Amino acid sequence: MSTFVSDARAATAALRDLFEATPLQRNDHLSQKYDADIWLKREDLSPVRSYKLRGAFTAMRKYRERHPDQVQFVCASAGNHAQGVAFACRHFGVMGTIFMPVTTPQQKIDKTRIFGAGQVEIVLTGDYFDQTLAAAKAFCAEKGAHFLSPFDDPDVILGQSSVAVELLQQLGKAPDLVILPVGGGGLASGVTGYLRAADPSVDYRFVEPLGGASLVAALRAGHPETLPQVNSFVDGAAVARLGDNTYQMLDWIDPAHVLLAPEDRVCITMLDMLNVEGIVLEPAGALSVDVLPELAAQIRGKTVVCITSGGNFDFERLPEVKERAQRFGGLKKYFILRMPQRPGALRDFLAMLGPDDDIARFEYLKKSARNFGSVLIGIETKRPENFTTLFAKLDQAAFPYRDITNDGILSEFLI
Structure with missing residues (x-):
């Protein structure tokens, strides 16, 4: 058994102090539609409604094991990572300083503060995320705090691997195909890192938003490349540059197995999942389901797991989602x-x-x-x-x- 496999299982066991495994649910609607056995790994049902809590908790736990006196953690995020860090700070009883862009919606600020339960301070700075990130790192250097990366950290990747540990246990066998959303690459690195060692028979497809294809850019260049611009609509996966650590774990991917999802088409998928299944997904959380029509011929008769990575959707955006869906659908x-x-x-x-x-x-x-x-x-x-x-x-x-x-x-x- 590889070291990564054993470490992933240990990280998964440690997570049970925080929350139970997220459900793996067979979806009858999608299974019938595509003549396949389709399962959803419901990361949208974690305590913070995304998988990000796994990486934040694991990285904080591992760092505190090495540096037990460290009581100050920092992150820069306007979304799911911030909420995961806040939840972990509350659990460990440490202080967190969370830097968010000034333009962050109040709903996300409030949810982060609630999850932190008095253990976090929120600093609003910068009109753009790069400015926010620079301020967070400057604060770390000045205060001696530890910066928690949203994806480009081996311990964060290890935490995300727990998704794969759970789904194998829950399914009771290896699926034929796992479909993974990709932003900075933390989730894809963790899941494939575990499954490729635990059961090499599993096949994969990866999905990026059309306006944020950082994995495709890295695979073509042979190293992470910074995209000149990013469409921020699929905010949970709209990342301008794949991580260095994540690229090292994903450089084996065939670029033909990376699918690009148009942002407006994702809106159709979000509405379909909401109206037909009653499942609330954020744009990034719908990516793995969105590409099923493109894979219809390949998945017929197979067991497929789609990772629905998050459900932090502000319903004030629903009119925009409907508008985008109607326009894309003609x-x-x-x-x-x-x-x-x-x-x-x-x-x-x-x-x-x-x-x-x-x-x-x-x-x-x-x-x-x-x-x-x-x-x-x-x-x-x-x-x-x-x-x-x-x-x-x-x-x-x-x-x-x-x-x-x-x-x-x-x-x-x-x-």
Whole structure:
């Protein structure tokens, strides 16, 4: 038995002082849909609603074993890692200083403070995470505190390996395939590090958000690379650079086995899991389920485990998620319509709409001494092909229009 396997099992046993194993649940809906045996490892049901508690607890425990006098820990995070560190600080009775960007939603600040139960101080600094991280590390150097990395730390990786230890115990056999979300690589490193040693028969697929493909970049370059920009919507996995330690544990991956999930498509998956299964997943937590359609032919008849990595979703974001899902699915479009400035023109336009078409946005400014006025219009419908019919009618009636649904700059400014 390898050292990593034995250490992972010991780390898992130590976690039982904090919480019971998260459920491994067979999902009938997905199993029937894909003609496979699909299980969800529900990390969204941990005490802090993500797997991050595992790594934070393990790293803190291991460091305190080596440095029993250390009573001050620091992290920089706006989300799940902060909550995991706060929970671990409460458990060990040590002080934690948690640096968060000034732009962090109040809900996340409040939850971190609740989990810390008086053992943490929250410092809001920096408009961007890089500024927050720099402030946290400067504080560590000044105060002699220990910095807890969210993923690029061998002890954090060891803590995340407990997910794999549990799922093998719960399933009672090795699955054919494990699907893992990837941000900085801590979860993927821990799970594959354990399973590759404990049962080499397991196959893997990895999922990154399209706008934060740091694993793909590292595998292509042969070393971690910093992405020039990152789409932050899938905030739990939107990482600009894979960790050095995590890359060393993931450099064997075939780039063809890393799938990229468009951020707006993830919204469809989130809504499907919420409406059909009653499961609340954050964007990163839905990644492993989101790629099942792409793998449908490969997983038929197989046992598949999807790691649902987190469920810290602020329902104030639900309208945005619905909007993104509709746009990606072709059920909602925005366009600028050039409407003739004559009596009856609006009535003519409305007559072109079908029975399933619904106006969701309408802004019109009539201007004097002009033949046409511009209308910003948003339309929802029930089938994507309805827009083909509508646009054909607009062309026939000589109503000029411009579809701005996928124009990032214009839609962000106008919508």
